[in-house]
Amino acid sequence: MILRRCDANYISDVERTNTFNPVETLYFTTGEATNDGKIITHGDSGGPVVSKTNGKIVGITMGINGTTSGRGMFLPITSFLNFIHDPKSVKSLPPSLSPNEAKFMADIAVPGKFLTLTKEAYATADEDVQIHSNAIILSETEILTCAHNVHGAPYVYVIVNKLSRNPTKIKVTEDQIEIHEKLSGFAFDVAKITLKERLEFTDNVGSIDLVDKDYKLNDPSEIVSVYGDMILDGTARTRRLDIKYLNSAICKSKLGDRFDANHLMCYTLDKSMGTPCSFGGPMVSKKNNKLVGMTIVGYPDEPVIFQPIAPLLDWIRKPRVGRNQRRRI
Incomplete structure (x- = not known):
């Protein structure tokens, strides 16, 4: 193991996409044949990528692309400058749930x-x-x-x-x-x-326990947890997000006729914490851990629509309707 410096060239976005189908936050480089034909080798992760123009650090070594030898993966330093200068300014990511946490x-x-x-x-x-x-x-x-x-x-x-x-x-x-x-x-x-x-x-x-029939989600101080599949950095994982109530008038102004204020509610999710990619997941009260709502639909940069559970309790608890009595949509 010898400490080396390898001069590498940036691969264009077009070539990178066609060749590697990479994760969005990574870019690929190629260069001289070192380390038996590879730019980097095991143990190089975390090392600096330095500009030859001004001598400043521009990236951190991440790993070796498994599809082609001689290609390395590097994380641009611009992706986390805010974190470097002020770690407290960056929110912690919502947790990926364990099987026990998502048992319901x-x-x-x-x-x-x-x-x-x-x-x-x-x-x-x-x-x-x-x-x-x-x-x-x-x-x-x-x-x-x-x-x-x-x-x-x-x-x-x-x-x-x-x-x-x-x-x-x-x-x-x-x-x-x-x-x-x-x-x-x-x-x-x-x-x-x-x-x-x-x-x-x-x-x-x-x-999961159901909320009481007289429960109403109309308290501005109400905090609930939304469980579901969220996309973050291109990866979908089952996560939990804590969110606050959003006034129905604001939802109506943003969503128009799509939002029925008499039967639905909506919350604003912090998109930096993940974007919902599938719906039907539970909304759980932080006060009593009971089911108070269900995620119905959401679009990027818009409030997410939820169905309150309290108005559904009689329907949920009644015996199943026979097939020939089902409403056809």
């Missing part, structure tokens, strides 16, 4: 279907394509999710304990899915799935 969450996989964020529009695709969304475990036999996640699908898969190495995958047919009868736009955009076999509750699989 499930996943919905819809084979052969592309979904938009409205209940009417969807298009079929190849059977190999699966749309994933979040869901909430209500009991050993009941799952709650968004109606637009499962509408029109002849069958879906419910996946529990999804964060573990041994998730359970259960096939659910159309007759097990009940859409809320008051579905109108995004209001009451909820569906209840009744399983034919009971879930086995463990340390990593369990149900």
Whole structure:
């Protein structure tokens, strides 16, 4: 092991994209043949990348690209200058959840279907394509999710304990899915799935307690946790975000007719903490850890719409409606 300096050339964005399909925050370089033909070798991570123009540090060595020898990956220093100068100015990232922390969450996989964020529009695709969304475990036999996640699908898969190495995958047919009868736009955009076999509750699989019927999310001091799949730096992980109530008038001014103030609520998520990539996940009160809402829909740079749970309690608790009595949307 000999300490070396290697002069390297920047690879253009076009070549980088076509060759490596890289993570957005990394760029690739190439240069002289050192270290047996490689720019960097094991142990070089964390080393400096210095400009030959002005002698200033411009990056940090990250690793070796596995697809082509002689190529290195480096993180631009501009990505974290604020952190270097003032570490307290950078917010800590929301945690990626462990299986135990997300024990009341499930996943919905819809084979052969592309979904938009409205209940009417969807298009079929190849059977190999699966749309994933979040869901909430209500009991050993009941799952709650968004109606637009499962509408029109002849069958879906419910996946529990999804964060573990041994998730359970259960096939659910159309007759097990009940859409809320008051579905109108995004209001009451909820569906209840009744399983034919009971879930086995463990340390990593369990149900969530429901909020009381008289509970109202209209307190500006209210803080809730939103659980779901969030995209951060191009990576989707199941995370928890703590958020505050947003006045309905503000939501209406930003969302227009998409927001029904009589039946929905909305919150502003800090996009630096992650962007929701799938919906149907739980909103949990920080006061009592009970389910108070469900994520319905959200667009970049806009408030995220949630369905309150309290108005749904009678519908959630009533016996499942037979297939021939289901409302067709």
